Amino acid sequence: MIHVLDTRHLGRRGIIAVTLLETDEGLVLFDTGPESTFETVVAQLPERGFSVQDVRHVFLSHIHFDHAGAAWRFAELGATIYVHPRGAPHLIDPTKLVASATRLYGDKMKLLWGTIAAIAPERVRVLQDNDVVRSAPFEIRAIATPGHAGHHHVYHWNDNVFGGDVAGVRLGSGPPAPPLVPPELDIEAWRESIAKIRALNPAKLYLPHFGLVAGDITAHLNALEERVIRWSIWFRARIRAGDDEQKMTPAFADYVADELRALGATDSEVADYEHADPSFMAVSASIRYWRKHHPEEVELPAPTHSDTS
Ligand SMILES: [Zn+2]
Numbered sequence: 001m002i003h004v005l006d007t008r009h010l011g012r013r014g015i016i017a018v019t020l021l022e023t024d025e026g027l028v029l030f031d032t033g034p035e036s037t038f039e040t041v042v043a044q045l046p047e048r049g050f051s052v053q054d055v056r057h058v059f060l061s062h063i064h065f066d067h068a069g070a071a072w073r074f075a076e077l078g079a080t081i082y083v084h085p086r087g088a089p090h091l092i093d094p095t096k097l098v099a100s101a102t103r104l105y106g107d108k109m110k111l112l113w114g115t116i117a118a119i120a121p122e123r124v125r126v127l128q129d130n131d132v133v134r135s136a137p138f139e140i141r142a143i144a145t146p147g148h149a150g151h152h153h154v155y156h157w158n159d160n161v162f163g164g165d166v167a168g169v170r171l172g173s174g175p176p177a178p179p180l181v182p183p184e185l186d187i188e189a190w191r192e193s194i195a196k197i198r199a200l201n202p203a204k205l206y207l208p209h210f211g212l213v214a215g216d217i218t219a220h221l222n223a224l225e226e227r228v229i230r231w232s233i234w235f236r237a238r239i240r241a242g243d244d245e246q247k248m249t250p251a252f253a254d255y256v257a258d259e260l261r262a263l264g265a266t267d268s269e270v271a272d273y274e275h276a277d278p279s280f281m282a283v284s285a286s287i288r289y290w291r292k293h294h295p296e297e298v299e300l301p302a303p304t305h306s307d308t309s
Helices: 035-042 071-076 088-092 095-113 187-200 217-240 245-262 267-276 279-293
Strands: 002-006 017-023 026-030 055-059 080-083 124-126 132-135 138-144 153-157 160-162 204-207
Touching: 002 204, 017 204, 035 071, 035 095, 055 071, 055 132, 055 138, 071 080, 080 088, 088 124, 138 187, 153 187, 187 217, 187 279, 204 217, 217 245, 217 279, 245 267, 245 279
Parallel strands: 026 055, 055 080, 080 124, 160 204
Antiparallel strands: 002 017, 017 026, 132 138, 138 153, 153 160
């Protein structure tokens, strides 16, 4: 049995989920939500017949605070935390992570994410691509899926996939949107990761933002990939046109909002997407991606004086 718990982050429903799987060996969580919502999540366990001590295994898609912020709380209660090799050092010593997030969120850190603390190394288990963890009767496989972040895993068991952020943000009745965030956005890797999920042909796909994907999963993945490509190309055009970050941020927010509204989203749903997937982050992520991975496509070629024809 799989449960989707709502962290009700900042009082908003349907934005950040914690996915819970019942096994013979206790509860498995896929992502924890931020630390600021730990108590809200824990309070939902008794009504389902569980206690927080039943949580034995915590599988992290990646270490961004809205996914992994509360991992240390579960670890303190005895859970094992599973994570990509490049995520593990930051769970054990979050100093750098906190510093870089503070540059992004400033004095809103505590309000947004709560308290961040180190996890004891013996509670952290590194998973390589294709590693399997058994929690009877399930075998849960980690699949390396970079794109949104370099250190991202999705998890596969039976015909289910927990898709993390690389599988898109899909809120309410809205379409799948790719959360483009710095500093590791990689469009080519993202498309390969979508192909990996497609190849698993899952019957059910669970998203941290938010919950079980209703309807056809192939259609979801196709629509997601189409936006990964088109949105990245929108940014390339803006960079080529010489727009700066300040100009691009409201323009991209409008571009996304118009698209969502054209697909039937209400103003409140548009605001929810912005909350889950802020446009300012997409702008800095995309500028960095293009300059780093394809500088020749966003910089004007140097004038060639030999060209006299
Ligand atoms: Zn993320």
